[in-house]
Amino acid sequence: MSYLKSLPAETTLLQVFRANPDPARHLLDLHEVLMRGESPFTPGERELIAAYVSGVNSCGYCHGIHTVTAEAFGVPEGLLAAAVADLDTAPVDDKIRPVLAYVGKLTRTPSRMTEDDAEAVFAAGWDERALHDAVLVCALFNFMNRMVEGLGIRADEAYASTSGLRLKDGGYAGLAALL
Template sequence: MPFLPSLPDPAHLMDLYARFPHNVRPLMDYTDGLLRSEGELSVGERELIATYVSALNACTFCAGAHRAYAEVFGIDGALIDALIADLETAPVSDKLRPVLAYAAKLNTLPSKLVERDAQAVYDAGWSEAALYEAVQVCALFNMMNRIIEGTGVNFDYAQAPDGHPASGSTPEDQSASYSRFGAMIEAMAKG
């Protein structure tokens, strides 16, 4: 049940943002810039990190939403399931594993990160820019997960898998999906 009485049950992020539209557009523009722009990490890898962090935080809404995007951008659903079950045994590439391990540690024990955690990312062939992308994705989804969980948004894409806007779409269709969402919320608020 949502914690804000003005939200329907089940509540979707759209319901929350339609009710409280202030600052949604800049947040969605930032999200688009982080998750959809060119980068060291692929769009699929960034969506995978968003999914993984959200799953670690037990945020059902974000884990489900970003799993759908990760799959659109080429990440296999079986890999996502294995990763969420156990990073150590998941069939993740040796190159991506230290990035995910870094994100997991940043997510749960940020003050315990040490130089060797970053060095493992560099030793796998990633640049500082790639590590910073992963850090930003982890940070963004810690914030988003807390917005979702703190307000009681409880829509579950597992209960309505075809209800996700990415269902049946292509990467091109999703190229600016967050900015479009922010613009839609802004238009709803004005109108």
């Protein structure tokens, strides 16, 4: 239930954005650059990172929507649930596993990041740009998870499916157009 009494009890993030369009436009522009712009990661891999971070944070709203989006981009169904439950045993590609381990640790214990954590990402074949992009996606979704949880925003499976597919098809620029 939304904590914003001026909005319906079952408020979605899109409704919050519509009620506050100025910051929403800037936030969605940042999403578009980080999630769909040029990157060593595919859009599906970035959605995987976003959904994983949201799962680590137990943010059901963001985890649900971005899991649907990641799966629409080709991430195998069930992979995210398995990764959040136990990354070490999940059927995650060996190249992306250290990236997820990195963003998981950054989410849980940011002050404990070490050069060895970064070296594991590099050893998997990623470059500095990839590490940078992974950190920015992680930071963005930690921000979004706190925004969603702080405002009391929830969604059911049907809304997560609709929203996730809308993000796959229209990106974040498409979401901004709905404002």
